[in-house]
Amino acid sequence: MLDQILAPFEFFSSDTLILLPLLIGLEAVLSADNAIALAAIAQNLPDGQMQRRALDIGLIVAFTLRVLLILTATWVTKYWQFELAGALYLIWLVIQHFFLTDDSEEAAGGRQLKSLWAAIPMIALTDLAFSLDSVTTAIALSKETWLVITGGAIGVITLRFMAGLFIRWLEEYTYLEDAGYVAVALVSSRLMLRVTNDNWVPPEWVMVALIALVFVWGFSKRMDESDPLGPATIAEGKDAVPAAAHALASDDRQQMSNAASSSSSSSSAAPSDVPSDVRVTEETLG
Numbered sequence: 001m002l003d004q005i006l007a008p009f010e011f012f013s014s015d016t017l018i019l020l021p022l023l024i025g026l027e028a029v030l031s032a033d034n035a036i037a038l039a040a041i042a043q044n045l046p047d048g049q050m051q052r053r054a055l056d057i058g059l060i061v062a063f064t065l066r067v068l069l070i071l072t073a074t075w076v077t078k079y080w081q082f083e084l085a086g087a088l089y090l091i092w093l094v095i096q097h098f099f100l101t102d103d104s105e106e107a108a109g110g111r112q113l114k115s116l117w118a119a120i121p122m123i124a125l126t127d128l129a130f131s132l133d134s135v136t137t138a139i140a141l142s143k144e145t146w147l148v149i150t151g152g153a154i155g156v157i158t159l160r161f162m163a164g165l166f167i168r169w170l171e172e173y174t175y176l177e178d179a180g181y182v183a184v185a186l187v188s189s190r191l192m193l194r195v196t197n198d199n200w201v202p203p204e205w206v207m208v209a210l211i212a213l214v215f216v217w218g219f220s221k222r223m224d225e226s227d228p229l230g231p232a233t234i235a236e237g238k239d240a241v242p243a244a245a246h247a248l249a250s251d252d253r254q255q256m257s258n259a260a261s262s263s264s265s266s267s268s269a270a271p272s273d274v275p276s277d278v279r280v281t282e283e284t285l286g
Helices: 014-042 048-071 080-098 105-111 116-141 145-170 176-196 204-218 243-269 276-285
Strands: none
Touching: 014 048, 014 116, 014 145, 014 176, 014 204, 048 116, 048 145, 080 116, 080 176, 116 145, 116 176, 145 176, 176 204
């Protein structure tokens, strides 16, 4: 019955009505780890406006690369080198986060990206590396290219909003950034297994369950507001001055100003404290 209703639309069928929500749901679920990785990259820019622009432009480039990947998927899947390159890139991001940086303020300042155009290629390439896994899964569900592209487009839009949320949450939860990179490690491991032996690749539900557990840990602890690296910092970059220190400095300046004012008042009032007869004598002698 449904097929008869949809008969005038040759590209639309009852299978499409089932597969499209499935593809959108798949993109949304698989985008969580991708979103936090992109948020962590964008967070290294010095202000919020640059972070938003980097995500907007980076994901436009990323969607273009996704479409190219979908259109050439039959050819790309024949060459394991593409998946190996994606896996190695994600592994490099994980190693860079956990082993090549520390939490000191000097290192945090060094990790900051100075230019918008330094972040955009990283965002696009990171999304492309994640897409090697999600796009091939989507193609396995449907051979309709337009359907996979539609699911991918909605996935990129979802990814943009999720990345924006994660940028804010990264400032609120202690373990969330580390959890994001653990999820990146899981995705890269899956890609590496596909290169070595496809029979060892865990099913999607196992990956989703593992990533969900990682995110539960990531959201398990909020940053203490008194923590100088937490949300109480005043600034948009990682080299921000803690709010408490800023307030203390303001108090010190106010006290110094008051002391200077009192000293000035005492100096100007001193002559009036001299007895009148002494002042008269001084005038007479003068």
